[in-house]
Amino acid sequence: MQGERQAGTVGVIGLGAMGFGVAKSLLRAGFDVCAFDVRAEALTKFEALGGKACASPQDLASLCDVLIIQVVNAEQTELVLFGSEGAVTALKPGSLVISCATVAPAFIEGLEEKLRQQEIWLLDAPMSGGAAKAASGDMTLMTSGPAEAYARAEKVLPAIAGKIYRLGEKVGVGTRVKIVNQHLAGIHIAAAAEAMALGIREGADPATLFDVITHSAGNSWMFENRIPHILAGDYTPLSAVDIFVKDLGLALDTARRTKFPLPLAATAHQMFLNASAAGYGREDDSAVIKTFPGITLPASSAGTPHE
Ligand SMILES: NC(=O)C1=CN([C@@H]2O[C@H](COP(=O)(O)OP(=O)(O)OC[C@H]3O[C@@H](n4cnc5c(N)ncnc54)[C@H](O)[C@@H]3O)[C@@H](O)[C@H]2O)C=CC1
Numbered sequence: 431m432q433g434e435r436q437a438g439t440v441g442v443i444g445l446g447a448m449g450f451g452v453a454k455s456l457l458r459a460g461f462d463v464c465a466f467d468v469r470a471e472a473l474t475k476f477e478a479l480g481g482k483a484c485a486s487p488q489d490l491a492s493l494c495d496v497l498i499i500q501v502v503n504a505e506q507t508e509l510v511l512f513g514s515e516g517a518v519t520a521l522k523p524g525s526l527v528i529s530c531a532t533v534a535p536a537f538i539e540g541l542e543e544k545l546r547q548q549e550i551w552l553l554d555a556p557m558s559g560g561a562a563k564a565a566s567g568d569m570t571l572m573t574s575g576p577a578e579a580y581a582r583a584e585k586v587l588p589a590i591a592g593k594i595y596r597l598g599e600k601v602g603v604g605t606r607v608k609i610v611n612q613h614l615a616g617i618h619i620a621a622a623a624e625a626m627a628l629g630i631r632e633g634a635d636p637a638t639l640f641d642v643i644t645h646s647a648g649n650s651w652m653f654e655n656r657i658p659h660i661l662a663g664d665y666t667p668l669s670a671v672d673i674f675v676k677d678l679g680l681a682l683d684t685a686r687r688t689k690f691p692l693p694l695a696a697t698a699h700q701m702f703l704n705a706s707a708a709g710y711g712r713e714d715d716s717a718v719i720k721t722f723p724g725i726t727l728p729a730s731s732a733g734t735p736h737e
C-alpha cells in the first residue's frame with residue numbers, strides 16, 4: 431500500500447475525522463509519519479497502519495521538520511504549539527507548521543508573528559471536502575503564506591489534497607476564504623435538514639424524497655452528503671454540530687468587525703446552537719434535524735457506522 435520512502439518525516443497533530451485521513455494519505459504517499467493525539471485509541475489505530483505514535487507535541491517535533499496541525503480550534507492549536515510540552519520547544523529553526531484547523535483570521539495572523547520569532551514558517555491551510563476526501567487524499571486546500579513556506583510544503587501538499595489553491599503570500603487569506611466556505615456549508619446543512627423535516631412532516635417517504643431532490647434543482651453538495659446520515663439514523667460525527675457552532679460563529683464574528691450583516695448565517699448559527707444545547711453537540715452536524723418538533727426520523731439501521 432505504501433509508496434517509495436521520500437526525504438523527511440512529517441508530523442501530524444490531531445488524528446480526528448480529518449487528521450486521521452491526512453496521516454493516512456501521507457503514509458500512502460511514502461512519507462515517514464509521526465503523530466500525536468490526546469486520544470490513545472486514535473494513536474493505536476494509526477500505529478496499526480505503520481505510523482509512529484508520539485508521547486507529546488514536543489516529542490513529535492523533535493522528529494520532523496514539517497508539522498501539520500489538525501486539531502479543532504485556535505485554543506487547541508495554541509496549546510499543541512506553545513503549551514508545556516508544546517511543539518515549538520523542539521522544532522528546529524527553518525521548520526514549517528501547516529495549520530489546518532478552521533480558526534479566526536486574527537488568530538492565524540498572530541500565530542505567524544509568534545512562530546516567526548522562533549524562526550519557524552507558517553502556511554495557512556484550512557481544508558474542505560469532509561472525512562472521506564481527507565482519507566482518499568482528494569480534499570481541497572485553501573492555502574496562503576510566504577514563498578519559503580510553500581518551498582517546504584512542496585512535496586507534502588499534493589500527498590494530502592487533490593486541489594490546492596495558492597491564494598496569496600499573506601497568512602490569513604486562506605482562512606478568510608475558508609470562512610466563506612463555512613458560511614455556505616453551514617447554511618446548506620441547516621437548509622437541507624429543514625427541508626427534510628418539512629418533507630417528513632408532510633408525509634413524504636424520506637428515501638424517495640432524497641432521491642427526487644438529488645436529481646432536481648434544490649440539491650446541494652451538503653444535501654447529498656449529509657442526508658444519507660439521517661436516512662441511516664447514523665449520527666456518528668464525521669463533522670460535529672459543534673464544528674458549525676464554531677465556524678458560523680467565526681463567519682459572524684468576522685462580519686461583525688466591519689458591521690456587515692449575515693442574516694442567513696445568524697439563523698443557521700442559532701439552529702446549531704439549539705442542537706448543541708439540546709445535547710447533540712458531539713453528534714454529526716446532520717443531527718440539527720433532531721431539533722424540529724413533531725416528526726419521526728428514520729431509525730438507526732443496525733450495522734457499521736458510516737465512513
Ligand atoms: N470534519 C470535517 O468534515 C471538516 C473539519 N474541518 C476542520 O478541521 C478541524 C478538525 O476537525 P475534525 O477532524 O472534524 O475534528 P475532530 O474532533 O474529529 O478531530 C480533532 C482531533 O484533535 C484531537 N485533539 C484535541 N486536542 C488535542 C491536543 N491538545 N493535542 C492533540 N490532539 C488533540 C482530538 O482528540 C481529535 O482526535 C476543525 O478545525 C474543523 O473545523 C475542515 C474541513 C472538514
Ligand SMILES: O=C(O)C(=O)[C@@H](O)CO
Pocket residue numbers: 557558559560561611612615669673
Ligand atoms: O468539508 C468542509 O469544508 C467542511 O467544513 C464540512 O465538511 C464540515 O466541517
